[in-house]
């Protein structure tokens with residue numbers, strides 16, 4: 001049997017099970033230790049029965065709902081190949097849009113920029129930002145030790161220097177220019193209807209109370225205290241609760257609030273600015 005024949009069998013099995021057939025290419029490349037981008041050049045090579053059995057077994061595990069990225073042990077995020085591991089959220093494509101929003105917010109100023117990525121998980125956001133803006137000073141927090149450990153491995157792998165802290169929210173940092181976060185934002189009740197892949201994620205990375213906003217609401221307070229006047233907050237949220245958090249942000253006094261869409265036209269990113277202090281009232285100054 002050739003690699004091409006095996007690939008077609010794997011694709012067919014995945015598609016009949018409702019999974020993307022494209023994943024077969026990554027599974028075959030992984031089993032044969034080939035770069036997925038150059039797999040095509042070797043498709044007419046013969047495969048041994050051991051390789052065919054291993055690939056079929058991996059597809060079986062994938063069909064049971066186990067995430068492809070955990071099977072491969074890695075994923076790509078913003079052009080960086082990142083290690084992934086059970087218990088730490090697998091970075092999602094929509095979070096690349098959050099990185100793009102964050103980069104837009106601090107355009108044209110580079111030196112001395114201080115950024116905190118809250119709930120860094122694998123380090124995806126913090127590392128993508130550092131990769132794009134090497135002069136920024138970037139902190140990344142997470143409450144989970146296994147997340148900090150994985151983010152550290154990914155940082156070392158790419159030679160990117162970020163400050164990792166096992167701490168909640170912004171770790172009380174001050175004078176920050178940008179707080180960025182993909183917080184846990186799913187409502188608790190979503191657990192009953194979630195796709196099987198989510199069963200392999202840490203629930204604390206996904207769910208945040210009745211409306212999914214317990215942690216993001218507190219993050220509004222913590223970010224307010226950490227940001228400089230004029231500093232920015234950029235969050236990823238669910239289209240189902242983003243407008244509730246926008247309302248809370250407006251009530252708290254955040255300015256320049258904007259909602260941005262993701263690539264599927266869903267309301268996904270909330271951006272807001274901590275206001276500058278009011279200009280002193282000239283009349284009061286004159287009296288003093």
Ligand SMILES: C[S@@+](CC[C@H](N)C(=O)[O-])C[C@H]1O[C@@H](n2cnc3c(N)ncnc32)[C@H](O)[C@@H]1O
Pocket residue numbers: 088089090091092095118119120121122123124125141142143144147167168169182183184185204205206215
């Ligand atoms: C949705 S995941 C995001 C992971 C990563 N930033 C990404 O986008 O792939 C949320 C992360 O927030 C962490 N987390 C939950 N509550 C937190 C808190 N109060 N402070 C800091 N991190 C928190 C979780 O452990 C988890 O790693």
